[in-house]
Amino acid sequence: MAITSxxxxxxxxxxxxxxxxxxxxxxxxxxxxxxxxVDQLADVETDDVTPMAHPxxxxxxxxxxxxxxxxxxxxxxxTTEHTADxxxxxxxxxx
Amino acid sequence: MKRLHSLSLSRMLDxxxxxxxxxxxxxxxxxxxxxxxxxxxxxxxxxxxxPALAAADAAxxxxxxxxxxxxEGLPIAHKDIFCTAGVRTTCGSKxxxxxxxxxxxxxxxxxxxxxxxxxxxxxxxxxAMGSSNETSYFGDVHNPWQRGLSPGGSSGGxxxxxxxxxxxxxxxxxxxxxxxxxxxxTGLTGVKPxxxxxxxxxxxxxxxxxxxxxxxxxxxxxxxxxxxAMSGFDPADSTSLEQPVEDYTQQITQPxxxxxxxxxxxxxxxxxxxxxxxxxxxxxxTLVELGAQVEEISLPNIGLSVPTYYVVAPAECSSNLSRFDxxxxxxxxxxxxxxxxxxxxxxxxxxxxxxxxRIMTGTYVLSAGYYxxxxxxxxxxxxxISADFANAFEQVDLVVGxxxxxxxxxxxxxxxxxxxxxxxxxxxxGANLAGLPALSMPCGDVGGLPVGLQLIGKAFAxxxxxxxxxxxxxxxxxxxxxxxxFA
Numbered sequence: 154m155a156i157t158s159x160x161x162x163x164x165x166x167x168x169x170x171x172x173x174x175x176x177x178x179x180x181x182x183x184x185x186x187x188x189x190x191v192d193q194l195a196d197v198e199t200d201d202v203t204p205m206a207h208p209x210x211x212x213x214x215x216x217x218x219x220x221x222x223x224x225x226x227x228x229x230x231x232t233t234e235h236t237a238d239x240x241x242x243x244x245x246x247x248x
Numbered sequence: 249m250k251r252l253h254s255l256s257l258s259r260m261l262d263x264x265x266x267x268x269x270x271x272x273x274x275x276x277x278x279x280x281x282x283x284x285x286x287x288x289x290x291x292x293x294x295x296x297x298x299p300a301l302a303a304a305d306a307a308x309x310x311x312x313x314x315x316x317x318x319x320e321g322l323p324i325a326h327k328d329i330f331c332t333a334g335v336r337t338t339c340g341s342k343x344x345x346x347x348x349x350x351x352x353x354x355x356x357x358x359x360x361x362x363x364x365x366x367x368x369x370x371x372x373x374x375x376a377m378g379s380s381n382e383t384s385y386f387g388d389v390h391n392p393w394q395r396g397l398s399p400g401g402s403s404g405g406x407x408x409x410x411x412x413x414x415x416x417x418x419x420x421x422x423x424x425x426x427x428x429x430x431x432x433x434t435g436l437t438g439v440k441p442x443x444x445x446x447x448x449x450x451x452x453x454x455x456x457x458x459x460x461x462x463x464x465x466x467x468x469x470x471x472x473x474x475x476x477a478m479s480g481f482d483p484a485d486s487t488s489l490e491q492p493v494e495d496y497t498q499q500i501t502q503p504x505x506x507x508x509x510x511x512x513x514x515x516x517x518x519x520x521x522x523x524x525x526x527x528x529x530x531x532x533x534t535l536v537e538l539g540a541q542v543e544e545i546s547l548p549n550i551g552l553s554v555p556t557y558y559v560v561a562p563a564e565c566s567s568n569l570s571r572f573d574x575x576x577x578x579x580x581x582x583x584x585x586x587x588x589x590x591x592x593x594x595x596x597x598x599x600x601x602x603x604x605x606r607i608m609t610g611t612y613v614l615s616a617g618y619y620x621x622x623x624x625x626x627x628x629x630x631x632x633i634s635a636d637f638a639n640a641f642e643q644v645d646l647v648v649g650x651x652x653x654x655x656x657x658x659x660x661x662x663x664x665x666x667x668x669x670x671x672x673x674x675x676x677x678g679a680n681l682a683g684l685p686a687l688s689m690p691c692g693d694v695g696g697l698p699v700g701l702q703l704i705g706k707a708f709a710x711x712x713x714x715x716x717x718x719x720x721x722x723x724x725x726x727x728x729x730x731x732x733x734f735a
Contacts, residue, residue: 161608168566168611169573169591170604180605183666187609190667191555194625197632204627205634208443208457208683209707213486228350232577241575244587 156185252277253413254730257322257470260416264311264321271311271321271365275304278323278367282414285734289390291399291408293328293338295368303365310363319477320363325418327406328369329376330356330461331450339452340372340384340402343578343598353450354482355419355461362477367415371405374600375569376426376454378402379672380662383602388659391434392731393697397656400430400672406464407434412734417465417474421451423458424557425651425676428688431464432651432700435690435729437717439463439471442707443683444489446475447482455564456487458557458680467727468689468717472496475710491708499711500718505539507716509703510644514550515675521654524699527692528650531701531720538719545644547636552629553677554670559613559626560681565603566610572598605666634682641706646716650675651688651700679704687713690726698729 158181165171172180226239235242252274255263263269279297286292300323307321331337331349338344352360360366373383381389381404389404391397392412399408403420407430410418420427422440431438439462446461453459461478465471476496482488511532516525532542574580574594581593599607613622640647652672662669679686684704691701701720703713721727 156612160612164608164611164615167615168607169570169588169595170599170607171592171596172604180601180608184605184608184612186665186667187558187605187670188612190670191559191613191622191626194552194555194559194629195621197549197552197625197629199625199628199632202628202631204624205631206457206627208634208681209489211444211489214488214490216483216486225350230576231350232347233575233580235575235580243575244584244590246587 156181156188253281254735256467257416257465257473260322261319267311271304271307272301274321275300275323275365275367278415282368285412285414288395289392289408289412290387291371291389291405291412291414292325292368293340293371293386293405294336296335296366300365300367307363307365317361317363319359319473322364323367323416324359324364325368325370325406325409325415326356326366327372327403327418327420329372329421329452330419331452332356332366332369335369337369337452338386340374340386341598341600341603342385343572345385345579347577349450351450354447354484355451355478358478358480359474370409370418373402373404374603375452375565376402376421376423377565377602377606379425379429379669380659381405382659382663383600385600390659391656392734393434393656396659398433398659400433400656402426403464404430407431407436410436410464410466411731413730417463417470419461419478420464421459421461422680423455423561424680425673427462427464428651428676428686428700428702429673431688433656433698435698435726436464436466437468437471437690437727438688439475439710439713440679440686441475441479441710442685444487445491445685445708445710446479447485447488449482449484453568455561456568457564458561467721468500468714472500472714472718494711496711496714500715502715503539504535504716504719507540507646508644509535509540509542509646509648510545510640511542512550512647512649513544513546515649519653519671519674520650521694523694524650524654527694527699528701531691532648534724535716535720538723540716543644545640545647547640547678549629549632549636550678553633553681554674556626556629556633556681557677558609558670559622560630562606562610563614563623564610566607566614569603569607602666630681633678637678637682637684637704646709646712647704649702651702655694655697655699675702683707685710685713687717689717689720690729692726693729698726
């Protein structure tokens with residue numbers, strides 16, 4: 154399935170990315186070459202094969218539902234300047 | 249004191265215990281090496297001179313009062329993908345250029361608790377996406393064997409720093425070959441453990457079903473020391489396995505007589521450099537002299553590992569990297585009018601081209617209408633590749649072959665075509681898809697450049713891989729070769 158410039162626009166919306174018009178053509182070309190390369194998987198016979206979700210076929214371990222640590226809000230929020238009263242500040246969402 | 253950088257980790261420990269030199273001597277010497285040599289390599293993003301010197305004093309005090317721990321005073325570096333409390337952790341990205349984590353990765357904590365001294369954080373491909381260390385926001389890393397060549401990637405800074413003797417050893421991560429390929433291209437021993445062997449907590453995620461932390465060292469013996477301290481169950485990582493850690497330093501001393509090695513027929517085809525192939529064959533002859541048996545085996549679906557990986561890894565990456573939204577950490581675009589623009593511009597300004605390409609590829613293969621054709625299909629092919637390894641292990645104990653198709657290539661040589669770059673990992677990706685432990689060790693010289701022999705084992709066979717490598721290194725000296733400018 155060939156990737157077109159329109160596909161790039163749609164994917165960019167989904168991926169929350171944007172591309173300047175100057176980089177659009179080159180980006181389309183390189184992504185198309187990657188997709189063309191992985192397209193060879195379509196030829197592999199896999200009708201009776203179970204998809205592999207974990208490399209060692211193990212299930213996710215669940216921990217006991219007990220309190221084991223305090224969350225240090227101040228330390229965790231030290232990674233941005235954009236906080237107020239223990240909350241994160243974002244552009245206004247509701248007018 | 250002039251030659252402290254040439255000592256292996258175990259020789260450093262020995263010298264410290266005998267008080268032939270102090271931790272301060274060791275740390276000062278390596279900091280001086282970094283100052284002198286790193287400008288030509290760019291292997292470090294952050295050097296921690298003052299904290300390292302303070303830690304050296306504390307370690308010397310422990311030697312003096314008899315409370316030295318297993319790896320007390322060893323100068324090592326961490327790949328800048330591991331979170332370090334209070335120390336900038338960039339992941340090679342503009343997105344995290346000023347990110348200071350409030351906590352340590354478990355790998356960092358475990359090694360700290362064993363007494364190692366963190367000398368600095370090493371350069372890497374952005375978010376570990378690359379095979380040449382050219383996608384880093386902090387610039388290309390040069391190969392100490394020849395400036396202008398790539399040290400490989402994504403753990404290229406770790407590899408260059410250890411190969412240039414700027415630090416005793418370094419941590420790395422391996423999602424498709426990111427420890428083994430740089431180890432091969434710089435003459436080091438690189439270990440990617442079994443998926444789940446080493447905690448991924450605090451290791452910035454790229455592709456969560458493939459990522460695994462490991463070591464870049466100058467010998468298998470050093471790798472055994474470091475891996476022993478890094479490994480083990482961690483309740484903070486839900487994919488960490490509750491398997492006890494074996495005594496690697498004891499296991500490596502065993503004879504390898506009777507061990508069956510399976511040379512992968514599919515790895516010896518067209519893409520493999522002929523001199524590289526000769527080096528691999530010669531190394532296998534040495535292992536036969538040590539009592540191992542070599543037979544050819546087939547992994548019929550291994551040729552599909554690169555396209556499978558380039559569906560699975562980007563899919564997981566597009567999901568993992570959705571956390572970078574400009575709000576809680578990382579680069580935040582300024583002068584935005586609404587939330588959607590904040591996300592879009594923060595991400596577009598913060599990520600480099602290769603990361604964007606992988607996010608877009610992952611978004612594509614997971615999008616409505618394409619999920620079955622790409623992602624589900626790749627997960628099925630992954631099962632076939634894994635089954636090939638399981639079949640092989642019914643015949644042989646370890647699977648062997650080259651680590652890379654060629655020795656180190658030039659910076660800029662493969663950047664125009666992503667697929668050409670991706671094919672550099674053709675021999676290494678299979679072990680990640682199957683979750684198996686694998687090791688690369690230097691096995692020869694092609695035109696003055698090192699090449700690697702790769703060993704792949706069954707799940708939890710790290711000790712066996714290290715054993716074979718150590719026995720090989722006991723009778724050969726490839727692992728002791730140093731790049732001339734840094735000897």
